[in-house]
Amino acid sequence: MTPERWRQVGELFEQALLVEPEDREAWLAGASAGDDALRHAVGRLLQEDERANRVGFLPPPETSSASGAPTMDWTPPVGSAGSTREGILRLRASFIDETGGFTPRQAIVSQESRRAIAEPPDVVRARLRELPLVYILILCASLIWRYAVFGENGPDLYLVDGTGLIALLAIVALLWSRVEISLAGLKALELGMIGLLAARVAFVQYRLMLAFSRLEDRMMAQLTFKNIVLLTAVLILTYGLFVPKSWRRAAVVVVPLALLPFVTLAALAIQQPVAMDWLFRGWQRSTMPRIWLFTFDGIILAILAVGATYGARAISRLRRQVAEARQLGQYRLRRRIGAGGMGEVYLAEHLLLKRPCAVKLIRRASAADPRALQRFEREVRLTSTLSHPNTVDVYDYGQTEDGTYYYVMEYLQGLGLAELVERHGPLAPGRVVFLLRQVCGALREAHAAGLVHRDIKPSNIFAARRGGLGDVAKLLDFGLVLPTIREGVGTLSGEEQILGTPLFMAPEQATGGRETDARSDIYALGAVAYYLLTGRPPFDESSRLGALIAHARDPVVPPSRVTAGIPDDLERAVLRCLEKDPSARFPDAASFGKALAACACASDWTQELADRWWRDQDKRA
Secondary structure, three states, X not given: OOHHHHHHHHHHHHHHHOOOHHHHHHHHHHHOOOOHHHHHHHHHHHHHHHHHHHHOOOOOOOOOOOOOOOOOOOXXXXXXXXXXXXXXXXXXXXXXXXXXXXXXXXXXXXXXXXXXXXXXXXXXXXXXXXXXXXXXXXXXXXXXXXXXHHOOOOHHHHHHHHHHHHHHHHHHHHHHOOOOOOHHHHHHHHHHHHHHHHXXXXXXXXXXXXXXXXXXXXXXXXXXXXXXXXXXXXXHHHHHHHOOOOHHHHHHHHHHHHHHHHHXXXXXXXXXXXXXXXXXXXOOOOOOOHHHHHHHHHHHHHHHXXXXXXXXXXXXXXXXXXXXXXXXXXEEEEEEXXXXXXXXXXXXXXXXXXXEEEEEEEOHHHHOOHHHHHHHHHHHHHHHOOOOOOEOOEEEEEEOOOOOEEEEEEOOOEEEHHHHHHHHOOOOHHHHXXXXXXXXXXXXXXXXXXXXXXXXXXXXXXXXXEOOEEEEEEEOOOOOOEEOOOOOOOOOOOOOOOOOOHHHOOHHHHHOOOOOOHXXXXXXXXXXXXXXXXXOOOOOOOOHHHHHHHHHHOOOOOHHHOOOOOXXXXXXXXXXXXXXXXXXXXXXXXXXXXXXXXXXXXHOOOHHHHHHHHHHHHHHO
């Protein structure tokens, strides 16, 4: 299959997801323009998507149809622009489950591209069973009240209520039976019930208001309208509470409901102008037409309609959040705790060991980019080869059945250095030395293995609490790590593409003019030291391009001019790291670590002080 064909399938599938499930088959027949192979391939994807909504994962796709219907190969030819791996990833990435087990869609797609969760028919049916019971109670209460207050006031009203009760009881029996009902059938029942109650409300309002108006009992006519408004409010609220829906579908129902009492009143005034002329006259001392007395009811129903529509959106969001708690293998997702260069990071728990861990998922957009996917795989592979205690530990790595890549690493309690400075301001020089010496140890191992991190920044260094100790530095996110030995390693960043964080990027990395090596990480670590000491990066430019130019061209303002009290020896070490010429910097992490250890303030912050500081934070929390 050609890359163009893969793109056609993916685009048509994405469009089909925006169509209501019961209308998709007819829509797809028209959209495929007679291309049976295309229609069948997209139809199978839609079936898999619906199955994933029920079980949480997508099963491996089949390559043929038992029915003999036209099929499309699931694997494009090897060696083509749409290679096997790339094609499958692109296709699978396009139908990642909305509630998707361990791969919540909001961790993979942008917020703007979300669609409402399509609940399976059995879930919709279970929630819909409660609605007719509520309506039966409403009808019974209304019938009893009307008989107790008015007595026998017309057999037609009782006939309407009796017919409604019989219909609702039949719907209850159907929903609780074993008869299979499609999603379209359930939606038809839902609309039928709300339509039945709406018609009954309009009929009762018309009959009673007309009867009281003819008797010139205007107070009872107005009271009837008020009661109808209350009953309509109940219908709006129960619909919003019990019926699974998107906010758009909720609006389609609740807006007509809110208008119904006023439409009925208008029809009554037009058809019965003599009996209803009191609406347009004032009474006694007031000259205001009586119809203005009903405007407040309109305001209340409008507020309820907007509230029910917004509530549908909120409930849909909550359902999505609940769906995130599904499990993947032995791991259960708990909550999002951060984001990396290519994916989201979630707190998870191993089901058997009950051990907390952090799980990183590659975003959907990155999954469709083979270079990004290779960087993700390389991040896991290379990080797992490092064993230094100040490098984050990787426990597990894998791929879900829907094609989403993830890896599991140790869960760290504490604060990232960026958050630490944001909360508590610039750090004491001794504490900066204490933390960065540990990072130098982690980099020493990585550089000895021929790896350059290329994205060292405050948010990628964590001040953790491990084994009862505080301020245990952990180096994170090796997503842009690059081997310094290039034999057999193709570029994964793309031609002329600059990857990294501009505010902490070495000049050679910012300009792309020279190859990065271990000294580029030394520069970035010096920029981190500058930030920790002053609360701002060396070049606090507002734009990405401005930061890149400043790193390559402008001299660094000594940190002591920004924040007083920085020791001279520490400042010299930091400024040496920030030299434009790589040869003028420390040659390796070990040299920088030794320079930090030789600073007079190195003994100002000890492990005991770190532990005490974290205990104080616990007391304040």
